[in-house]
Amino acid sequence: MNTLVWLEQFRGVARAISWEALGAARHLGGKVVAAILGSGVEKVAQEAIARGADTVYLADDPTLAAYRTDPYVATLKSIVAQAKPDAFLIGATARGRDLAAALAAELDTGLAADCLDLSVDGSGALHATRPVYAGNLLATITFSEKRPQMATLRARAFPAAEADANRPSEIVRVPAALPEDQIGVKVLEFQAEEGKVSLADARIVVSGGRAVRGPEGFALVRELAEVLGGALGASRAAVDAGWIPYAYQVGQTGRTVRPDLYIACGISGAVQHLAGMGSAKVIVAINKDADAPIFKVAKYGIVGDIFEVVPALTAEFKKRLGK
């Protein structure tokens, strides 16, 4: 088994999912090969070695500074031709899904998207478990004889690879495959949301729903999220009401999250919302309506007005966490 992992970086820093994908590759057994593309990203390559990659392909070039589909696909295609992996794992982030789908078409091979579990049988065939029908069903994906067998991996579904400095490894430098004048797409600017905890990577998510009643109510929910060091989320009802941007929406037409703790504030728990957060480890529901469906998936519930309960929780955790 020879598994290639794409290490996603943003502004020179590897995303958490990259190490989760590396951990998944190590778990499959056999040789683990990592590919890092960017500009000034040698330290990510070094970290990949520490975390157990046997070989790291490093393409360090200004044309690769920000992710763009064409130069990344072309460069990874040449890495695949050299490394000849049996499996190719990529984090199921926005960029990862963009890249994996384009590469699968370019390499004319199979791709399983957004996987929750992977295993390999004696013949080197990959079996990938992934949610379908918006998380209402699971499917096992198997591949034809085409290689590599590609999979994108959902954030927080696989344990991250731990540092293991004793494994021998090597860095192979590869050139960027496309010169700038052959790349039509230009990234003009990036409006980063500074200091925000990414929903997909968050250990704790605190979300607000219809009962939050407006942007002022969201300030209370946000305060609780901040005290807990978590990410802010929202239900579709709150987004559609215009109280919070779509980027925060958790659920079927929004983002899927897998935190350790999910606190639903004033969210009734429509099936579309449950599809996006149902695999959280511990769910807490705070709702006035004791019959709200959210209590059916919650481990702990408080029946009450979020305008009283949420500030009380914020105050309590401030005290407990010494903030």
Place this chain on the structure above:
Amino acid sequence: MALNIVVCIKQVPDTAELPKIDPAKAMAGDEGVTRVVNPWDEYALEEALRLKEKHGGKVTVLTMGPERAVEALRKAASMGADDAILLDDPAFAGSDAGATAYILAGAIRKLGVYDLILCGKQSVDGDSGQVAPGIARHLHVPQLTFVAKIRALDPTARNITVERLLEEGREVTLAPLPALLSVVKEINEPRYPAFLLIRKAAKLQPPVWGIKELGLDPARVGRQGSATRWSDLRKPPARATQCEIIQGATAAEKAAKLADRLLAEKVI
């Protein structure tokens, strides 16, 4: 310059009925539930209609699916699409996302003239988000995925500037035309079907293109032409949780008790 816009849509189970889907029925290829146009595809169509209203041109809607998928094309026509084509052939049955992208790309190539291809970011049944990038690859056009806003479209310079929704924020990206866009929900609010168009759309009998019309390689379509296969479709394990309702005389008391539980769970 008038724009030729192609919108790829898919007929999928109504999102409200997704929890009711029986794995065995879905495996057999008929979920037996109400079908609608994939929600994200409606945003793609709406954006196409707005671009047409602004720049002039034509909106052509494509869908791959069995005969019943004509209903999805009728919905698109009732919203204002000019042309609709059904891609249906027994040879297409069982196509995975990769094979579907190959088929849709073949249809767009047959249309010949296109400036923009619009798709939803993914479907609510297959959930792969793989078809739109696949089409772009097959047609050798740039792909702009997760588009939340079209900032500018310059028909003379033949380029488009969009905002893409990524994890860390918004990326502003410029691409030459023709280009493929996959859109997220934030981009617009889809219109309701127009009363006058509904009656006309109900009679729509779209042309049907199959493998012969598209001149596709039979080895690359359908179950045999797919590099992945679904098996063991099943319900996820049920959450074995019994909800403990935290009791207390005041909000502060309830909050303190909940904090005890969560700290004991080691999730904070």
